[in-house]
Amino acid sequence: MELNEYQKRALSTAVYPLDSEIIYPALGLCGEAGEVAEKIKKILRDGGSFTDPKTVVAIAKELGDVLFYIAAIADNLGLTMDDVGNINLEKLRMRTERLIHLKATEMIDELY
Numbered sequence: 001m002e003l004n005e006y007q008k009r010a011l012s013t014a015v016y017p018l019d020s021e022i023i024y025p026a027l028g029l030c031g032e033a034g035e036v037a038e039k040i041k042k043i044l045r046d047g048g049s050f051t052d053p054k055t056v057v058a059i060a061k062e063l064g065d066v067l068f069y070i071a072a073i074a075d076n077l078g079l080t081m082d083d084v085g086n087i088n089l090e091k092l093r094m095r096t097e098r099l100i101h102l103k104a105t106e107m108i109d110e111l112y
């Protein structure tokens with residue numbers, strides 16, 4: 001499934017007060033990110049395994065909740081999920097280029 005199709009289908013299920021606009025999904029995103037962290041914390045605390053299929057599905061469900069709120073916030077800003085993904089990929093590409101340049105500079109400095 002493409003990101004934009006996900007966004008359209010996910011937002012068709014949204015049942016929150018639309019007059020709260022971006023605030024509601026922003027709060028939802030924080031809550032769901034916390035649920036991801038909580039699941040991981042409990043696995044670490046209880047000695048669980050990240051390869052256990054039940055664990056993986058449980059975390060995937062929470063990641064999906066995070067994805068939903070990202071889609072909702074993007075929509076509030078007039079962005080598609082493809083926009084968000086493309087902007088992020090460009091940011092990552094530029095960061096990687098900076099790190100490669102920095103490493104190359106450090107290596108050159110070590111040589112001389």
Ligand SMILES: [Mg+2]
Nearest residue numbers: 032035062065
């Ligand atoms: Mg959740």
